[in-house]
Each structure stands twice: as structure tokens, then as C-alpha cells.
Amino acid sequence: MCTHHHNKNYTRRDFLTKTSLGMGALSMASMLDPMGLFAKENKLQPAPLLNGGIKGIPHFPPRVKRVIYLFQSGAPSQLDLFDYKPLLNKMNGQDLPESIRGGQRLTGMTSGQASFPLAGTLFNFKQHGDSGAWMSDLMPYTSKVVDELCFIKSMYTEAINHDPAITFLQTGSQIPGRPSIGSWVSYGLGTDNKNLPEFVVLVTKGKTGGQPLYARLWGNGFLPSQHQGVQFRSGKDPVLYLTNPPGVDGILRRDQLDHLQQLEKLNHQDIGDPEILARMAQYEMAYRMQTSVPEIMDTSKEPEYIYDMYGEDSKKPGTFAANCLLARRMAEKDVKFIQLYHQGWDQHGNLPNAIKVQCKDTDQATAALITDLKQRGMLEDTLVIWGGEFGRTNYSQGQLTPDNFGRDHHPKCFTIFMAGAGIKKGITLGATDDFGYNVVQRPVHVHDFQATLMHLLGVNHEKLTFKFQGRRFRLTDVHGEVIKEILA
Template sequence: MEKQFLQHHLHMNRRRFLTKLGIGIGSAALGSLLIPDLFSSGNREEALLQHLPHFAPKAKRIIYLFQNGAPSQLELFDYKPMLREKFGQDLPASIRMGQRLTGMTADQKKFPLAGSLFNFSQYGQSRAWISELLPHTSGVVDDLCIIKSMYTEAINHDPALTFFQTGAQVGNRPSMGSWLSYGLGSENQNLPAFCVLLSKGKGNGQGVYSKLWTNGFLDSIHQGVQFSSGENPVLYLNNPESIDKADRRKMLDQLEGLNEENYKDFGDPEIHTKIQQYEMAYRMQTAVPEVTDLSKEPESIIKLYGADCLTPGTFAANCLLARKLSENGVRFVQLYHQGWDSHGDLPNQIKGQCIDTDQASAALITDLKQRGMLDETLVIWGGEFGRTNYCQGTLTKENYGRDHHPRCFTIWMAGGGVKPGVYGETDDFGYNIIKDPVHVHDFHATVLHLMGLNHEELTFKHLGRRYRLTDVAGTVVKDIIKA
């Protein structure tokens, strides 16, 4: 009687208990899959909240094709026939308005206008003007959101490049990829959330450096992992000779025990980060060789990206690898292609750069689209600033160079919830923005919004203040986002 009373009072018997227990285990298993850090030794509340978007995202991942050195918008996207008509005439002071100049043209007494040597045509439903240098890009124009009204304050490469990647012109700030890793985590626990790929073109190159993919003051687990074009894509990942996988597992277990003892003494959270990094490296030993193997790609894909995609370290190979990394759950893939810094001999240098990048950039869009991934993958193409409408140095009908121009330039975005079309407008001289300006902070705010993150809420407290990618500025450009 007493047993029956308890069962009735608690509405619980052995069968009901086991049923509820099974549901609980299933829920815990699901939770650990959705939020892998939920049952880690760290802060459970932080693990639960940190990797959830603030609202429903348009995109799940990003591939950023950064064109390092600043491509000339006047040769590629911003068609200005007036510059041809006024070829060689001095830029009116009323247009320049005393703009700050670089040390390379500050001593010039005249600023002769240089029209592009290349022809433009209109393509797609948007009737966007695209240069003859980009025949493959023109074929995917209906997937592109071409923003012609980007601007920045930085006038030299290092601060401008750092600004685009970290939201500040100085170093030691987390990069975009690190912020996204911090905010959303990784979709694949066997690969980093943030990967970096480098390539170099035929033009004049500007260097890239690790501060561009640094974690800054965030935990080091959020730092970008650079892939190389050599035999070992990730350095120091393979086991030394005479060390097998079982030995490595035993060593890591012993090392984790020592680190846990160290954590008890000092309480430094970076110790747990180091443990995570060791474990990630162990899992990557299997995942990286598989994902970087391009030999199994069908002939149709090789033809789509071009023969260069079979040469490790080329832009084409990196675009194909970026697709594979994204397909395998990498949150942010950052490509840097060097060679766009054309202060002289611009027509010849930009031809080579476009040969290196045009087909593969368009192929990436096509490839993602045919796999059903483009809607959830945001692809970005562009440099750190633009190029002047006047010539730097000697101007001839066949040759010229252009200086840095931060006041207006062009980037494009595709997929990931952006509307195809042309946004923003510059004046007839291609020198000033006359419609819909987009600052770098606005760009960052919009990218985070597409990923389901409020740029004002994604913060990290450091040295007594809360930092964010957009610092204290930035407005989401809602007009380029699909409803």
C-alpha cells in the first residue's frame, strides 16, 4: 500500500522514470551537438549564450576574397566616360576640395585626369557596368550586390587594411573572423572556425601579416589558422617520426592533467584555451588532409575554376579550398590576394590581376549556387580603398598609374541575404560619393547583422571598457538586405 501511495503521489513508477530518463539523455545529447561547449569545464552560462545569434541569421558562413593593395574601381566597376573626354586635363580644385594626399602625389603641381583604357558594358537585370577585364564576373552579375559608395578615412595601406579587418587602424584588435568565432563558434569541431589563405598575383604587392587575423584580446582559440600551400597545409600539425596517434593521445591526456593542475593554482582561463587548442590540433590531423585534398574534385569543377586551381597557393586553388572549408563547417574563410598596388603601369598590372582572380571569383559564386550553399554563404570581394581619377607620375595614352583614394571605391557582396543590384553612386569624375555612402563601420555592422548578430551587443570587456568590431559607430545598411 505504501509503495502504491508513493507511486500515485509522485505520478512516478519504474517505467515512467526510465521513459523520462531517456528523454533527458536525448535532450542532453542534442544540446551537446548544438552547443559543443555546453558541458565543458568552463562557464556553462557563457557556453550556452555565447554561440547563439541574437536573431535569425541570413547567412551561416562567410568567404572574404580580400584584394590586397586596392583594385582600381575606375578600371573594373565605376564607369566614367567623362574621364576619357577630359583625358589629361587637371582635376578641378572644386572636386578635390583640398583632400589629404599621400606622400607620393603631395608634391605634384597638377593632377591630370586619366580615363580608363578598358571598355565597359552593361549586364544583368541591374544593367550594371562591368569592365571587359572581368568577363566571368559579368556572367554572375545578377548574383552580385555591387556597392560603389564605400569610403574610409585611412589613406595608406597598413592602417586601411587593418581597419577593414579589425575595425581599427591600429593593431591588437580582434579581426572580423575572430569576432565571429567568439560570437558564433564553429559548425565543425574538427576544423577551426576561422581559416586564412594567402596568394600573390603578378602585380605590385603589399604585404600581409598575422595581426590581420589575430584574436587580439579575445581568447587565442579565436585566432585565424593560416593554411600554407606547401606539403603540410597547417604547420606543426603532423606527428614527429616514431610518434603514432595512440602516443599522441596519451601525451595530450597527460598534458591536460598537468594543465588542469596549473589552472587550479592560477585560475588563468587561457590555460583552458591551450587545452582546447591541443585537442583541436589532434582532431585536425585527420580533418585537414581530407578537406585540402583537391584530387577528388570532378573535371567539371576543375574546368569551372580554371587549371590554376590545381596549383596550390594560387587564388583559384584557394577559392576552391574556401568552398570545401565552408562546406565542412568553417565559419569564416579569409583569402588575401596580393598585387593590386598599381602606382605605375596600371593597365598591364591590372590585366594580370584580373586573369588571376576573375574566373575563380565567379566560379566560387556558381559553385556555391549549384550546391545550394549560396543563400547561406556571404561572399565578399574588395580591397582596402580605391584609386584616384588622376594620374600619379607621367601620363600617356597607353600607360598611367593611380594613387590611393579612400573617398570612394567599390566592393561587391553575394549570397547570404544580400539583394543583387547596384548600391551607391559617385560623381561624374569618380571622385566623390553623391548617393548612399557606406563607411567601413557600416560594412562591418551589416556583415554581423547578416550573420544574426547585433553589432552593438557583440562586445568584450578589456582594460576596463567594452570593445566591439564597430567601436562606437556603424549603421546597418538595410537597403541591401533581403526581406
């Protein structure tokens, strides 16, 4: 029916009845967000540039052009990998002194234990490289590149359980709903490659470890939806719903998008909803990705020595090694933020055996990625980050035996390392006590880490904000200091 043929014979009672809910909604909207009531008049957010970034950003010359974040979900044990504690080994089996624990918060998994037997590592530690960094024999490949690394051994967080801790590290808040780091980077800085997303996510296939990963960890939160991370999968369709259905070719798809864009422009002129533009940007990106994604996912032309460098798993799509190789290829195409997730580090029991498997999956590929970037001259403007959401306890969860134990969650100290652009090489920042339980030198909060990451990208973390529900939000909330000691 033609929209012009409508009934104009409304009584006063009809008008009040049909509009009562609408008038109430308008009143409520005006109280909750008066500036957002009429989208066409909302000029609170900075206007985006053609590349998708925001005018005036970067705030200063960036040291980093792109980031590859190797997130180790489940929390690797720093005491068995990086943080060497001879006293802990010496006092193995003795109870953790109350003066060291100091009544700190425990998880429900160990709070009921009658004792807290100290668990020294079963693995050998040595110093490596000119820097003399301590590493366990679980990571022989990474040990060879320690002079490229910057260790922070004094990281701490506020969250004691996995989901809030990962959410906090990835979004700046323990409460779900905030934009992820990659989304903030995409929103502020835009793209250097029009044919691939600014923010790509790769998840190791087949790894669970009991702790699920949620898409909101790479979500856009309240930022425009084109800034959410795009997950690339192994298999026939790396990006879901990207291929054309049967009977639709590229020409027909282009014609469809052109007509749809004309309609959406009219729609946006009418109501001013920015999500209309975001949706169209995603449609256009998907169209370009139909060509670019198959090209970048095809590693068959990589020389054999590259596969040897990354390890035999690099030929198996979906493995951590294969994803590291893909990350390098994406970095070459100027994808700005590449996030890898590798699960399985949550070792409450059987840690000695389980951690060997994790290191075998990740050690060689991590070192290869750093080496590969360096030999291509890309480590000069690429930042590589490795770490989990918190640390592990120095005492055993449950029974301690000579060759087996587990470690509980420990938010008060953990270790990460970084390599590449803007970071000092071959240094260690911060330290924990002789028991590996408390930070005693240069504490580094999660928000400090996030502020430093943004600083390296040329962004003042206090100035990249987005107004939502009457408040200006930022990645670091109202906290965060740049870690100047590690800046090159």
C-alpha cells in the same frame, strides 16, 4: 628538490627585500585592472558554450551560416573595373578641377605634383545581365554572374595608406592589436565543425605587390587565442607544426594530451587563467586536424568539370583559383569564416598591364566560386565578399601617357560587391560624382559594412563586446549602422 623543503627562517628584512617588487606589481595591477587582479574572480566576460560560442548569441535568426571573404589587398581600381565614368574619359589629360578635389588629403606620393591629370580608363565598359550593371572587359567571367551580385559603389574609409587601411577594414581600428572580423565571429558564434577551425585563412602564394600582409590581420587581439585565424598553406604541411615528430604515433599523442589536460585543469583551478583553457582547446583542435586537414586539402577527387570551371590555375596549389576551390570545400564542412587574401593590386604605375594580370588571376575563380555555391544550394546560406581596403585616384600619379599611367590611393570612394545569403541580388547601392572622386549618393563607411556583416550572421554589433583594460570593445568601436537597403 622537493618543493616542501624550503627555508622558513626568513627575517623581516629578507621578507621585505624579496617581496618589494611583487607588492609593487600587485599595487600597479590593482590600479590598472582591479577586476582582473585575481583571475578566478573575474566574471566580466560571458561564459562560453560547448561549441565555443557565447550564450545568447546569435541575438536573432541569422541569414548567413558562413562567410567567404575574398580580400583584394592593395586596392583594386574601381574606375577600371566597376565605376564607369564617361566624363572622365572625355576629359582625359585635363587637370582635376580644384572644386572637385576640395583640398582633400593626398599621399606623400602625389602631394608634390604640379598638376593632377585626369586618367580615363583604357578599358571598355558594358552593361550586363538583367540588372544592367556596368563592368569593364577586364572581368568577363564575373560579368556573367552580375545578377547575383550586390555592388556598393559608395564605400569610404578614413585611412589613406595600406597598412592602416587594411587593419581598419579587418579589425575596426587603424591601430594594430584589435581582434579581426573572423575572430569576433569565432568568439561570438563558435563552431559548426569540431574537426576544423572556425576561422581559416588562405593567402595566394607568390603574390606580393610590394605590400606585405601580417598575421595580426587575422589575429585574435585581446580575445582568447583559440579564436585567431589558422592559416592553411600549400605544400607538404598545410598547417605548421601539425604533424607528429618521428617516433610519435596517434596513440602516444592522445595519451600525452590526456595527461597534459589533467595537469592543465589543476593549473587552471589554481590560478584561473583563461588562456590555459584556450591553449588546451588549440591542442585538441590540432589533434583532430591531423586527420581532417589532409582530407580537405586533397582536391584530387574533384571532377574535371570543376577544374574547368575554376580555371587551369585551380590545379596549382596556392593560387587564388586553388584557394577558391578550397574555400568551397571548407564551406561544405561548415567552416564559419574563410578569408582569402590576394596581393598585387597596388598599381601606382603601369596600371593597364598590371591590372590585366590581377584580373586574369582572380576573375574566373571568383565567378566560379559563386556559381559553384549556387549549383550546390549553398549560396542560400553563404555570403561571398569581394573588395580591397580603399579606392584609386581618378588622376594619374606621375606622367600620363596615351597607353600607360598609375593611380594613387583614394580613401574617399571605392567599390565592393557581395553575393549570397541575406543580400539583394542584382542591385547597386550608392554612387560617386561624374569624376569618380567623391560619394554623392548613400555613403557607406567601413564600420557600416562591418555592422551589416555581423547583422547577417545574427549578431547585433553593439552587443558583442569584450572587456579589456577597463573598457568594453567591439568590432565597430562606437560607430556603424546596418545597411538596410541591401538586405533581402
